Amino acid sequence: xxxxxGGFEAVYHGRVFxxxxxxxxxxxxxxxxxLTFVFCIEYERERDDVTTDIRLVRYNEVRIACVNFPRGKPxxxxxxxxxxxxxxxxxxxxxxxxxxxxxxxxxLTFTFFAGxxxxx
Numbered sequence: 410x411x412x413x414x415g416g417f418e419a420v421y422h423g424r425v426f427x428x429x430x431x432x433x434x435x436x437x438x439x440x441x442x443x444l445t446f447v448f449c450i451e452y453e454r455e456r457d458d459v460t461t462d463i464r465l466v467r468y469n470e471v472r473i474a475c476v477n478f479p480r481g482k483p484x485x486x487x488x489x490x491x492x493x494x495x496x497x498x499x500x501x502x503x504x505x506x507x508x509x510x511x512x513x514x515x516x517l518t519f520t521f522f523a524g525x526x527x528x529x
Contacts, residue, residue: 417489417501417522424518433517438495445470446492448517450508452477461486473504481510489522499524 412419425433432449447466451474462474471492478484485505492500504519 417524419520420523421521422519424516427515427517429514430512435519437521442469444495446473447471448473448475448504450475450478450506450515459484463490475506478506478508480508480512483507495523
């Protein structure tokens with residue numbers, strides 16, 4: 410199967426129901442040098458905005474915190490998030506998070522896209 414949209418190929422996609430409000434960890438390419446993405450939900454009372462905080466934790470691990478996301482309605486990124494390179498192709502992400510209205514669980518829907526190749 411091959412799925413494309415806007416010139417990008419969907420290489421990994423899915424929907425994951427978190428165990429309670431625990432983070433969700435996604436590992437891409439487990440062979441030589443895996444890339445790990447850890448999605449989590451955070452609330453910062455001193456802020457009134459909704460944001461996504463993306464941080465490189467290690468050279469091969471990215472933490473994606475969904476900060477102050479609303480409960481009960483799907484929220485995600487509108488523009489493609491460019492993450493780097495996987496298997497010599499540009500790697501990008503689109504995602505959507507839905508937090509249960511009582512904040513006891515959440516769901517992540519994601520698509521990792523591969524773009525054009527990169528020169529070595």
